Amino acid sequence: MHFIGIDVGTGSARAGVFDTGGRMLGSAKHDIALWREAGSIVEQSSADIWSAVCAAVRGAMTEARVDPASVGGIGVDATCSLVVVGEGGVPLPVGPSEDPARDIIVWMDHRAVEQAERINATGASVLSYVGGVISPEMETPKLLWLRENRPEVFNAAWGFFDLADWLTWRLSGSLARSSCTVTCKWTYLAHERRWDPDYFRAIGLRVLADEGFTRIGTEVMDPGARLGGLTSDAASALGLTPGTPVAAGLIDAHAGGIGTVGALGDPTGSMGYVFGTSSCTMTTTREPVFVPGVWGPYFSAMVPGMWLSEGGQSAAGAAIDRLVHLHPAAPALTAQAEAEGRSLLGLLSDEAARSAGPDGVAALAHGIHVVPEFLGNRAPFADPHARAVIAGLGMETDAASLVALYVSGLCGIGYGLRQILKAQASRGAAVERVMLSGGAGQSDLVRQLLADASGKPVVTATAPEPVLLGAAILGAVAGGAHADIPAAMAAMSAPARTFTPDAATAPLHTARFAAFERLQATAREIRSVELNPNSTT
Numbered sequence: 001m002h003f004i005g006i007d008v009g010t011g012s013a014r015a016g017v018f019d020t021g022g023r024m025l026g027s028a029k030h031d032i033a034l035w036r037e038a039g040s041i042v043e044q045s046s047a048d049i050w051s052a053v054c055a056a057v058r059g060a061m062t063e064a065r066v067d068p069a070s071v072g073g074i075g076v077d078a079t080c081s082l083v084v085v086g087e088g089g090v091p092l093p094v095g096p097s098e099d100p101a102r103d104i105i106v107w108m109d110h111r112a113v114e115q116a117e118r119i120n121a122t123g124a125s126v127l128s129y130v131g132g133v134i135s136p137e138m139e140t141p142k143l144l145w146l147r148e149n150r151p152e153v154f155n156a157a158w159g160f161f162d163l164a165d166w167l168t169w170r171l172s173g174s175l176a177r178s179s180c181t182v183t184c185k186w187t188y189l190a191h192e193r194r195w196d197p198d199y200f201r202a203i204g205l206r207v208l209a210d211e212g213f214t215r216i217g218t219e220v221m222d223p224g225a226r227l228g229g230l231t232s233d234a235a236s237a238l239g240l241t242p243g244t245p246v247a248a249g250l251i252d253a254h255a256g257g258i259g260t261v262g263a264l265g266d267p268t269g270s271m272g273y274v275f276g277t278s279s280c281t282m283t284t285t286r287e288p289v290f291v292p293g294v295w296g297p298y299f300s301a302m303v304p305g306m307w308l309s310e311g312g313q314s315a316a317g318a319a320i321d322r323l324v325h326l327h328p329a330a331p332a333l334t335a336q337a338e339a340e341g342r343s344l345l346g347l348l349s350d351e352a353a354r355s356a357g358p359d360g361v362a363a364l365a366h367g368i369h370v371v372p373e374f375l376g377n378r379a380p381f382a383d384p385h386a387r388a389v390i391a392g393l394g395m396e397t398d399a400a401s402l403v404a405l406y407v408s409g410l411c412g413i414g415y416g417l418r419q420i421l422k423a424q425a426s427r428g429a430a431v432e433r434v435m436l437s438g439g440a441g442q443s444d445l446v447r448q449l450l451a452d453a454s455g456k457p458v459v460t461a462t463a464p465e466p467v468l469l470g471a472a473i474l475g476a477v478a479g480g481a482h483a484d485i486p487a488a489m490a491a492m493s494a495p496a497r498t499f500t501p502d503a504a505t506a507p508l509h510t511a512r513f514a515a516f517e518r519l520q521a522t523a524r525e526i527r528s529v530e531l532n533p534n535s536t537t
């Protein structure tokens, strides 16, 4: 039997065909469109994503050369973006472009910062299950924005979906939501199996409670639960067999967690770290752990029956990309990388590995320090207004100085991880290791640097695409090949290599981490002075 995993990231849709042991037999990837506009607006199209998914599944099946009749289950993960559709799934325009094709407010869209602030000011009790502070990246502030700014669209909407739930609806016709999506992004209380109507009434979304939550989900299933079978329409679009089991889905980061944290047995000692456009830290606990500024604790949001604490940064791979493009050597090195069939970041990673001397890679940073918070701090400060800080730049324009900037940015990502590990450990959620996945964590240089900067062993998976594997694990459980998610994780995932923190570079990282925290705190202080100029006199 075979299983298909579908992973919709920010930049592309991927699909992979796996066997019961978790071996990937074929995969394919298709880019997806993204519109950015002033006002922190970032939008996508569900129709475009659906075509990319269909093309990716067909491509993966062709490469795997397996019979569609042998596909025993399909699992899906996607970014936690908000899809807004009218009756029967007709796309509705979520933004000022009025383009109905643009029916998705992307997770990183920060248009609802003010709504999030107002929601936080209510002090509603559900907030203690999102780290104490709701983020503008979550869905209820975005729904409130829609209601206040585009009431005709809000009123006309037949359904509001997290992208993974929209995809499982498109595949199976089931309107059931995943306990992952609604718990992490919509304030569903999975530990009590209910919405809190008082919350919706208090924040200005009374209508959703009054209508019995029909537009945001009345049936909630654990990830991996069988939602139904592939509809004939979906089957013909994907080239698969109608009736193939479809599983309740996951947010993409959580699929990365499922694809990695069970590889060494008990998931509670291992933090899943998904390093893609954003970064996500996924920590599983048996009991709820309340860490201010770290999202959760969420029940049954990743491993069913367990609790999850989720941290990370809104811009991670995207922050490194932005950082290196600020440097004057970036255009020439991009052209060189393209001519060599590499990406600029791939070239910089190779160059850093080649140039590192006995003092280690971090020494290449040459006194440059970066707090890469271009899109705010998700955890542990839950501060969407935070911005990046770069200290120590000179007039250099050569390739070595660009490598130095790249390495400093990666160190900053690692120190952000260290800060989250520290905050969680202080509340009783310490972990022994970090299980890495995501497109930005593919090079050994990045892996070692993350271990050195965070101070924790970094473990990679044998799966070339652990996020896709996590999605396929859902399909395997829905298809009955494994009894439950822990059994499927044990059978389908395995550790590959461990990158142990290098003791020789530990003092340098300790010093750089102190500088990181100092710069971060200073930037926070400067912002507060700007906001209250009279407070210093």
Ligand SMILES: Nc1ncnc2c1ncn2[C@@H]1O[C@H](COP(=O)(O)OP(=O)(O)O)[C@@H](O)[C@H]1O
Pocket (backbone or CB within 6 Å): 008, 009, 010, 011, 012, 275, 276, 277, 278, 316, 317, 318, 319, 320, 321, 345, 346, 349, 438, 439, 440, 441, 443, 446
């Ligand atoms: N060598 C590298 N060093 C740092 N970041 C990288 C490297 N290679 C890729 N990235 C970053 O990884 C991200 C893509 O990862 P991926 O998991 O494919 O993203 P997503 O799932 O969010 O679409 C991009 O933001 C890119 O800048």
Ligand SMILES: O=C(CO)[C@H](O)[C@H](O)COP(=O)(O)O
Pocket (backbone or CB within 6 Å): 009, 010, 011, 078, 079, 080, 081, 107, 137, 184, 251, 252, 253, 254, 276, 277, 278, 279, 280, 310
């Ligand atoms: O918010 C998230 C998880 O809760 C993710 O960061 C978001 O879904 C985007 O993921 P990616 O960086 O892999 O595209």
